Amino acid sequence: MENRVVITGMGIWSCLGKTLDEVRDALYAGKSGIVFSRERKDAGFRSALCAAVGQPDLKPFVSRNLRQFMPEEAQYAYMATRAALEHARLEQDYIDRHEVGVIYGNDSVAEATMRALDKFREFKDTAACGSGAIFQSMNSTVTMNLACLFHLRGINLTASAACASGSHAVGLAYLLVRNGMQDCVVCGGAQEANLYGVASFDGIQSFSVREDEPEKASRPFDRDRDGLVPGGGAATVVVEGYEHALKRGAPILCEIVGWGFSGNGDHISTPNVAGPARSLELCLQHAGVTPSQIGYINAHATSTRIGDSREAQAIAQVFGDYKVPVTSTKSQTGHEMWMAGASELIYSTLMMKNGFIAGNINFEHPDEDTACLNIIPQTREAHFDMFLSNSFGFGGTNSTLIVKNI
Known part of the structure; x- marks a missing residue:
């Protein structure tokens, strides 16, 4: 028998806030977390735009000898997980008496790796990397740190799947x-917010250069979009069996009813x-629901011309004449990358629980592909x-989740 x-x-650590209440209010107000970064411009970035993600202070919670193992994204993940628990x-x-697992999405540790290797090259001595370097620079750094800090003894796994990482992590947890x-x-999912993690993205001209209007730079589905804006932080959800949650008296927020995934192979x-259409179709099929039962779609749409267009066509293909409300919260947060699948699940849940749809800010004019969708601008x-x-x-990895209110 399958469990509900x-x-x-x-729990979340986002450019929109560090608590669920702060994030809910920012979503409702249409607040943008995007800023101009002088540091990035001085460093040689083509685009100096990014999300403003505050640095957490772990000193009250984690000892110094354990903090040395934690790169930036693991610190975000710790704060988000602490709040979620x-x-x-x-x-x-x-937790100490039961098997609680951890699956987290992460696909880069650029800054920690770079700093350790810079020290090695400077001093021509591998010992200069530091004793914490290996644990900071591994792609599984987030799960290894969370598992050790919170004594999680169930599955311990990193989902590394580009910008679908956070969503795949939740999907795998759902399956288990x-x-x-x-x-x-x-x-x-967690994403480092430093400039080093996204320098190569800037190098291939992926980012918006609307530097004179940072808050208007991320504009998913809009005709005048000119690229994405990088973000970061971390988002954690606690996933349980329904009966297990009831037995321990847990607050039940909502139910995950379907996960679909696919590869573009292209x-x-x-x-x-x-590829995206197949992910949508499989998710609906696995959930046993029809398109007309979906009340809202949180789109992946990152504010790139081709990506937004292809997703719009996929949604239109699957949903047909039913004009489901669609927005991309990346209009407010920028692209939170490895974190996005998890954070957008939280953003959407906050909307569902509080009776609103956050507007797709900066959506002023559709283009010939995005005009097929019912995009909510405010x-x-x-x-x-x-x-x-x-x-x-990237690589054509797709993940789709369906969540139902309880």
């Missing part, structure tokens, strides 16, 4: 819990329509009980 799978806790009423005593292989999994950076009071969230990444 629910979300019992959420508290939200789920998952206390350390309970549904099939009875884990009762509870801490999952999410170009490494240019998406097609067939915050709208709206009741919906089921949403779909898309996440797509």
